[in-house]
Amino acid sequence: MDDLPDAAHALRGGLHSPARALEFVRWLAAAWTDRPLAPEDGCPADELAAAEARLGFPLPAALRSGYALFGRRDDLTRNQDPLVPPSGLYVDEESDGVLVFREENQSCAFWGIPLAELGRQDPPVVLSTGREWTPFLERMSLAWVELALTELLLGSQHYDACELPAARLPALHTLHTRLPLPDHPMWASWDESPIRWYAAPGRLLRHDGLGNLRWLHATARTPAALAALHADLPAAWVR
Template identity: 50%
Template sequence: MSGSFDVAQSLDGGVCKRDRAWAFIRSFAAGWGEPLVDVDSLTAELARAEATFGCSLPASLREFYALVGARPDLVSNQDPLLLPHEMFVHDECGGVLVFRSENQGCALWGVRLADLDQEDPPVLVQAQHGWVPFMDRVSLACVELVLSEALFGDEGRLYNACELPADLLRKVPEYFQHVPLPNYPMWTGPEDSPVRWFSAPGKLLRQDGLGAHSWLHARGRTRADLDAICATIPGRWSLGYTDPMSAEPLPF
């Protein structure tokens, strides 16, 4: 794989409909790793989950499971998509159907039971200050999930992170293209929000927060791509690109 796939270019114009989200995820999977194949592996599990909850899942959530359910490399590296039998209802906010969890249970993502009749309902995240709006649509949250999980793919071998000092904040939008996704809250708190994405061919970056000392997460399609990111943004990278004694600890 050449590593030429550019997330911002592929998402040019944004994600206006859920079909657009699924098309992007297919393109991303093929351009970043292995193409998706049509495998109807979770239909029975989804039906059992619906029977357990006594209601139908939103069309967008069913479609996402059908699309990526057989690909844990896309959805289960850090804060995974729950398998259908792992989904549960959280009793706050009138009931929230949880479909994603932070790897240690520190954050949850879900849809209010009252919104399950919508085809592509809004998503909430349970952060340190309770449940807050995350994305306006499930399909948008699914794109974010795939991108965030990609950061930690390949067992983290092509990932690095650093805190951005004030003098490096401008370099990210200067050298990398902003990915047209809505700003959204980081579950760790307001100081790490909003979250924004940037990219270049073969390079993916997530910036948590706007101010000095906000965290920048970087993933290269190849080692050369990751090295290029770290050279372009000369921060105190946490995983081997600076003296380990001077590097910042990772934020998780």
């Protein structure tokens, strides 16, 4: 297991800046997918400029830089709650306007940046399930990390999930390191909030909820690592 990728080790320096967040996304692609990021995985400058011209305002630097790095990389952006391509970016006019950059695959939830915050280099992100907009993460750069982790996790060939019994929480916390992403809401149900991320060598885990309904979503880099995870956290795993 020691030679398997460890996201907790990769994030030991924290997520203090947009550059650090995108450095982690680059690491994630290299360590957890079949190929590292390449120039063609990013949206070219003319595509982003065309989006800005259509919208009538410049994109915040943190949003633009994420698109430029991996906005065309489907395995990191479009498995479950897809990133909107630059040509599809739009403003939701309710609540004084929100620039929408991500949508749940059946349009049940939306992620965006309030227009009033667009002048910030790394603005906050808000979430809506079709009603009011609520806070999601305090910085766009953190939302890039969450997006890449979620899309990789839920699209993984070694993905599994379970309702985690309370008795297994000590093992979750003892055997895994929490990643430095703040608590953030699960769009489908406030009962399944907050979301917290954990890692160990060869494992990525997302724990949803603190109450009676606790879901654990997990992926492993190899079948053997997934089998070891099952053994460490016995539960009614879906697969």
